[in-house]
């Protein structure tokens with residue numbers, strides 16, 4: 001996630017350009033969208049498969065995807081779907097009306113899915129048509145989730161799996177760090193076009209999170225059960241955290257004084273922990289269960305010295321970083337919350353999510369203003385002092 005903190009010395013003129021650069025880099029870094037199996041699908045199967053799997057990604061995977069799955073049913077591969085759950089098969093390809101998975105979606109279903117939500121008749125029709133067409137599998141539609149869910153075994157990443165899951169702009173905005181599969185790329189943004197200056201590999205699996213220290217001298221990257229700390233500009237590794245850390249490190253941020261590094265880690269469908277590392281020796285200083293599911297972003301607000309977290313459990317929470325106590329929560333997103341930013345005065349919080357909503361919260365009162373946007377807000381960064389916000393999706 002982009003470290004969306006408002007920077008004291010920023011000029012309003014430079015930021016839109018930087019955002020544009022970030023957008024272009026995102027486009028450059030995106031992995032190939034379609035697998036060869038997908039290429040073989042008919043246009044109809046490909047469209048329907050994409051729609052159906054997007055619905056499953058957004059509404060079902062949080063409970064039917066991780067290492068522990070509800071009812072033993074996993075929906076992350078076609079094989080797992082066809083295998084079914086503890087009660088047996090849930091889908092008969094080509095025969096939607098004999099498929100329990102479809103029956104579960106109806107408003108009056110005995111075992112109703114998703115448990116807290118109702119598919120519209122159109123969405124139910126999509127799933128029905130998809131099953132009748134033989135459940136064509138469009139892997140790329142599950143992409144956001146597969147990033148979180150990729151197997152924890154640390155064998156080499158497949159060549160085709162090179163997602164750009166994390167991006168972070170250096171505080172002086174001259175460098176962009178981006179993940180590309182297991183590589184950490186650093187771009188020099190002072191040249192046109194931006195110049196790739198480093199390709200650093202010290203993770204076996206995909207890098208999920210990146211953070212710069214406020215002074216721009218330390219760069220942290222997180223992958224599976226591991227955080228790597230580098231010195232900048234030399235880029236040498238000064239510490240590796242591999243103890244006391246479980247699951248994927250999905251978000252990282254430094255305190256403003258650089259004395260603390262905050263990380264979040266966990267497994268899909270499991271409580272996610274925030275951990276605090278003392279940066280004098282990178283040992284664990286504190287840790288607590290913060291959300292019911294994967295944390296997507298962390299942000300340290302220097303003005304009030306508090307930490308914000310967002311999660312696929314739909315919550316945004318605020319924490320005291322001295323006592324590590326819960327301060328408040330911001331409730332209102334109806335789907336994964338993916339990104340956040342705080343304005344320079346520390347009064348307003350912006351959050352974006354898979355529900356296509358960008359919300360601006362008054363931090364003191366918890367009141368929200370809503371802006372609907374198109375697409376998921378994956379990264380948020382304030383663009384200038386007038387509280388404008390740049391979005392990449």
Ligand code: HEC
Nearest residue numbers: 059060063070071073085087090100101104111113114115
């Ligand atoms: C909040 C967690 C959660 C979400 C989200 C969720 N499920 Fe489930 N699912 C469960 C639980 C718990 C069970 C077991 C329920 C039971 O046996 O009473 C279950 C069971 C099932 C079953 C087996 C039911 C049976 O009759 O054996 C199917 C099929 C299923 N879910 C499909 C889905 C689909 C499709 C979605 C998305 C539209 C979804 N689930 C979303 C928690 C969830």
